[in-house]
Amino acid sequence: EPEVTQTPSHQVTQMGQEVILRCVPISNHLYFYWYRQILGQKVEFLVSFYNNEISEKSEIFDDQFSVERPDGSNFTLKIRSTKLEDSAMYFCASSPAGPHNEQYFGPGTRLTVT
Amino acid sequence: GENVEQHPSTLSVQEGDSAVIKCTYSDSASNYFPWYKQELGKGPQLIIDIRSNVGEKKDQRIAVTLNKTAKHFSLHITETQPEDSAVYFCAASIVGSQGNLIFGKGTKLSVKP
Numbered sequence: 001e002p003e004v005t006q007t008p009s010h011q012v013t014q015m016g017q018e019v020i021l022r023c024v025p026i027s028n029h030l031y032f033y034w035y036r037q038i039l040g041q042k043v044e045f046l047v048s049f050y051n052n053e054i055s056e057k058s059e060i061f062d063d064q065f066s067v068e069r070p071d072g073s074n075f076t077l078k079i080r081s082t083k084l085e086d087s088a089m090y091f092c093a094s095s096p097a098g099p100h101n102e103q104y105f106g107p108g109t110r111l112t113v114t
Numbered sequence: 115g116e117n118v119e120q121h122p123s124t125l126s127v128q129e130g131d132s133a134v135i136k137c138t139y140s141d142s143a144s145n146y147f148p149w150y151k152q153e154l155g156k157g158p159q160l161i162i163d164i165r166s167n168v169g170e171k172k173d174q175r176i177a178v179t180l181n182k183t184a185k186h187f188s189l190h191i192t193e194t195q196p197e198d199s200a201v202y203f204c205a206a207s208i209v210g211s212q213g214n215l216i217f218g219k220g221t222k223l224s225v226k227p
Contacts, residue, residue: 004157031213043158043203045214056212091157099213100146100165105157 002026004106006092012112013082021077021109023092031095032075033103034067036060036088043091049075050098082113116141118206120218127194128226135221137204138186146207147187148215149178153200161202162189194225 005024013019025032034046047057049067066078075094079086089110093103117140127133139147145166150158164171164178164187171178175194180187191198201222205215 006157033214035215042219043205043215043217045216048212048214050212056214058214095213099211100207100209101213102148102160102163103213103215104160105150107155107157 004094004104006106006109010110016081019079021090023075024073025094029094029096031098033093034077035091038088084113087113116208116216118216118218120204124222126224133191133194135189137218139206141208143209144206145209148205149189150203151200196225196227199225
């Protein structure tokens with residue numbers, strides 16, 4: 001059964017450093033998402049991406065964040081200058097059918113900013 | 115904006131009993147309501163979903179009900195098994211958005227053998 005994969009599973013970085021989180025969505029999916037979950041809190045939407053552009057973003061997704069689909073398989077989330085409060089679990093999701101349809105989540109990348 | 119409240123935060127049942135988790139939402143324009151199961155160290159796994167034009171949906175031991183008037187929806191798990199132990203999240207998606215999901219805080223379900 002096809003799955004969303006994410007690498008790395010755990011990333012430790014120092015405050016102010018740039019990090020890139022990588023995702024490989026399910027191959028025939030066209031809609032991609034990033035969410036984050038701070039320990040003990042709700043899963044929060046960050047950004048949705050379709051047709052090589054951002055279709056929606058939340059207030060959390062400020063200028064420090066960017067997303068890219070550099071090739072036909074990868075979908076990346078970049079944080080330019082990490083802050084302590086960026087420490088969280090980051091989930092990538094993909095959907096075959098777009099808004100208001102099923103989204104399939106990857107296993108997540110745990111980001112720890114020290 | 116949309117807010118999703120989920121109750122209870124923890125739920126402990128005996129194997130074979132039923133479990134019910136309830137969610138309320140604030141935006142009457144929400145039209146898609148998935149439920150996710152998250153096991154330790156894994157990402158959320160979609161287990162069932164319902165759309166606003168349907169009142170109930172069932173898949174084997176799992177069912178979801180939706181009351182649009184009251185703006186609440188519930189997950190029902192019958193004949194619970196130890197492998198049902200996990201954190202369950204409800205979510206809602208609003209018409210006019212690009213499908214971003216607003217999640218509840220989660221319910222930790224423990225099924226005791």
